[in-house]
Amino acid sequence: MNNSMINSSVSMHSLQQKLDILANNIANVNTTGFKKKEASFEDVLTNVQNQPEGFRQQGRFSPLGFNQGWGSRLVQIQSNMAQGAIQPTGNTTDFAIQGEGLFEVSVSTVDENGNQVFQPAWTRNGAFNLSPDGNGNTVLTTKDGHFVNGTDGNPILIPDNYRPVVEQDGTIKAYNEKDPSEAPLNVGQIKLVRVVRPQLLRDMGGNLYALPAGVTNQDGILQNVNGAEGTGTERVSLMQGYLEQSNVNLSDEMTDLVMVQRALQLNSRAITSSDQMMNIANNLRT
Structure with a gap:
């Protein structure tokens, strides 16, 4: 040849x-x-x-x-990870991230012993739902049913008949729809991370990302931004009632x-x- x-x-x-x-x-x-x-x-x-x-x-x-x-x-x-176009939807469970950030969700898997375990994953898709979790609670989930994690690592519970309002830092306050005069409840904070090294993220499919196998230093790839005031390109904030579109230029x-x-x-x-x-x-x- x-x-x-x-x-x-x-x-x-x-x-x-x-x-x-x-x-x-x-x-x-x-x-x-x-x-x-x-x-x-x-x-x-x-x-x-x-x-x-x-x-x-x-x-x-x-x-x-x-x-x-x-x-x-x-x-x-x-x-x-460039920002895509942000469009309004008016839906209270739709969220768009401004900046190089990701939502953290819990993906249910089965281990070698047949037990259900949850592993963290990350996504930019903020089209969430309020879904029952089987215990009489209403939780914030993705369209595929994955729990949206709070800063404490647990799913975010929304009381029945309450309307969630999310601030730019991810803090969620629930307002009583039956009694508007009631003080809002602080029900948690959506966990946000900033992408430091996107080339190391592993594509799981379904618009989800995961860490490579064997990674011990997560902070070198993803950094927690909740409670931190970033500036410029480091700033990560939320917009409620909006969705980020794909950044693909046809x-x-x-x-x-x-x-x-x-x-x-x-x-x-x-x-x-x-x-x-x-x-x-x-x-x-x-």
Whole structure:
């Protein structure tokens, strides 16, 4: 197999992965709180191909060697945490985060012994519901039924016939709808974390993120922002009655899609040309 065929085949594999990422971004252009994925690539190997000494002629300024590449490979896929458009909904259980923050939720799983356990996960999707928890309480949950965690690590309980009002720092006060004169109840605070190193977050699917296996220092990836007054890019706040839309720009994704398709077409033709040249060489008669 010649060099051009190796180069093209390796590059086509990476381009196919890039195509899958673009397809996922386009499919989630209308997903609430979705953060688009971006890919990083690097050269697999580059060496210098030497030319015969006969090329060394007087007055020749170009070097005898030339760089020979062997394709590229996908190095990393990370989420772009840029702010998406925020739209009003008027729903008291819809929340949008301003800044590079995430909601913490509890995802129910089953361990090796068949027992139900809860593990933390994080999301930007603030389309929440008030759902019964089976014990006669009303709790704040995601659309998929995951508990929204408070700063104490427990689900947030909302008394019946009370209307929750959430402040910018996540503090929840419940107002009695039957007796407006009653003083509001402080029922908890929504836990918010700021993303420090988004490239280390693991995509769980369902618009949820988790920490990589074996991570012991969570503070190096996610930082608790409740009770901390941030400024500038570090500020994380909540907006009640709003939802953040996907940060996918469809025109940018379509432009990248065309470029990837053209690169795939170029590499495919390079493989075809290499195969034809090898076929001609095999059929030569002396």
